[in-house]
Amino acid sequence: MSVKRRPGRPRLTEPSPEHLxxxxxxxxxxxxxxxxxxxxxxxxxxxxxxxxxRKASLYYYVxxxxxxxxxIFDRAITLALSRLEEILAVEDARQRLALLIRHQxxxxxxxxxxxxxxxxxxxxxxxxRAQEIRAKERHYLGVYAKAVAQATSESVIPPVDARYAAQxxxxxxxxxxxxxxxxxxxxxxxxxxxxxxxxxDRP
Amino acid sequence: MSVKRRPGRPRLTEPSPEHLxxxxxxxxxxxxxxxxxxxxxxxxxxxxxxxxxRKASLYYYVxxxxxxxxxIFDRAITLALSRLEEILAVEDARQRLALLIRHQxxxxxxxxxxxxxxxxxxxxxxxxRAQEIRAKERHYLGVYAKAVAQATSESVIPPVDARYAAQxxxxxxxxxxxxxxxxxxxxxxxxxxxxxxxxxDRP
DNA sequence: CCTACCGATCGGTAGG
DNA sequence: CCTACCGATCGGTAGG
Numbered sequence: 001m002s003v004k005r006r007p008g009r010p011r012l013t014e015p016s017p018e019h020l021x022x023x024x025x026x027x028x029x030x031x032x033x034x035x036x037x038x039x040x041x042x043x044x045x046x047x048x049x050x051x052x053x054r055k056a057s058l059y060y061y062v063x064x065x066x067x068x069x070x071x072i073f074d075r076a077i078t079l080a081l082s083r084l085e086e087i088l089a090v091e092d093a094r095q096r097l098a099l100l101i102r103h104q105x106x107x108x109x110x111x112x113x114x115x116x117x118x119x120x121x122x123x124x125x126x127x128x129r130a131q132e133i134r135a136k137e138r139h140y141l142g143v144y145a146k147a148v149a150q151a152t153s154e155s156v157i158p159p160v161d162a163r164y165a166a167q168x169x170x171x172x173x174x175x176x177x178x179x180x181x182x183x184x185x186x187x188x189x190x191x192x193x194x195x196x197x198x199x200x201d202r203p
Numbered sequence: 204m205s206v207k208r209r210p211g212r213p214r215l216t217e218p219s220p221e222h223l224x225x226x227x228x229x230x231x232x233x234x235x236x237x238x239x240x241x242x243x244x245x246x247x248x249x250x251x252x253x254x255x256x257r258k259a260s261l262y263y264y265v266x267x268x269x270x271x272x273x274x275i276f277d278r279a280i281t282l283a284l285s286r287l288e289e290i291l292a293v294e295d296a297r298q299r300l301a302l303l304i305r306h307q308x309x310x311x312x313x314x315x316x317x318x319x320x321x322x323x324x325x326x327x328x329x330x331x332r333a334q335e336i337r338a339k340e341r342h343y344l345g346v347y348a349k350a351v352a353q354a355t356s357e358s359v360i361p362p363v364d365a366r367y368a369a370q371x372x373x374x375x376x377x378x379x380x381x382x383x384x385x386x387x388x389x390x391x392x393x394x395x396x397x398x399x400x401x402x403x404d405r406p
Numbered sequence: 407c408c409t410a411c412c413g414a415t416c417g418g419t420a421g422g
Numbered sequence: 423c424c425t426a427c428c429g430a431t432c433g434g435t436a437g438g
Contacts, residue, residue, distance in 0.1 A: 038243060040243030045431090065434090120323040160400060161392065164393050167378065167379070168400055175373070178322070190367050193371060197363060256423075257425080268416095
């Protein structure tokens with residue numbers, strides 16, 4: 001089988017799979033450092049030390065500390081958005097809203113450290129990248145607001161402002177990153193609690 | 204009327220009312236600086252400049268940057284705790300839970316900037332002071348958990364784990380600091396939405 | 407991926 | 423409440 005050249009001028013340095021894997025490792029490590037110390041107080045020396053590297057070597061994978069933070073944010077919002085499509089295919093308004101609540105709980109509970117950075121370190125993002133993240137968040141909120149509106153129109157939940165209620169539901173579920181103890185708490189039971197609080201304990 | 208001396212040795216420098224008022228001004232200004240830039244990136248030069256002072260002058264009111272952060276935290280938690288007593292005097296389980304939800308919404312919505320620092324800058328607190336704040340938060344959570352337990356036992360809300368449900372309610376209401384726009388949003392209506400989501404739209 | 411280093415910022419203090 | 427200043431830390435770069 002002949003290997004076709006890509007059209008156009010080839011990249012000077014096509015990142016190898018190893019390079020990309022190492023880069024992801026860097027992102028995970030940085031997320032943990034920034035979670036524990038915050039973005040400003042968590043230094044690149046800290047990140048490098050956790051990987052048994054020298055600070056200067058990090059620039060082999062990343063252009064700046066700011067880019068590193070952005071990569072963390074991008075990973076978080078991508079994770080949250082990725083499963084939405086299939087949930088939106090569900091027809092029943094009650095079940096769809098229940099699934100959205102579960103989805104948000106399990107997403108946050110699955111990577112509480114990642115979302116701690118996502119939610120608490122936004123001040124470290126430059127304006128341009130913050131705007132990009134905010135746009136994706138608005139889309140996310142819109143999905144929840146639409147599901148709430150459907151649920152109220154079918155009397156599945158009481159009549160409420162759809163945007164406020166969507167924020168309330170996202171708040172109730174996002175908040176988990178502040179108190180979850182993975183050793184003690186069960187994400188499934190937390191999800192059940194949230195679903196019942198909003199939708200009652202009917203089937 | 205004779206002015207009685209206080210018993211015991213007098214303080215070397217009794218802080219005057221003016222001093223205390225200025226100090227409060229400093230705390231408010233610092234809260235705004237830390238809200239906008241974060242605790243680490245917000246410098247004492249920033250705070251001083253906002254007050255038209257030199258950085259060194261701040262040490263006339265405060266021992267360290269860390270103490271300044273603590274004073275912000277203390278103000279926030281004191282504010283949240285201060286109105287709890289009267290609410291606990293209410294007998295009816297449904298009404299008590301509704302009042303607790305309203306209280307939390309209006310407290311956060313009343314000073315979203317203050318609570319942004321309180322919730323997002325905890326990494327800046329030293330361990331000792333963080334522990335003190337956490338103890339007061341545990342008490343706060345306990346109050347909500349107890350009200351939830353009462354509400355479930357009287358079938359005012361569905362049967363749920365009291366702790367998880369209390370965290371869910373506190374999350375739903377605290378989250379407001381992340382998205383509230385004081386120009387556009389009405390705290391009373393937000394409170395209504397939260398109360399209806401949890402308690403339905405009965406009287 | 408490393409050694410060596412620069413420039414800037416920052417919390418805090420001396421001394422008034 | 424100010425001027426002047428110190429010591430430490432940190433993001434980033436040169437050059438290999």
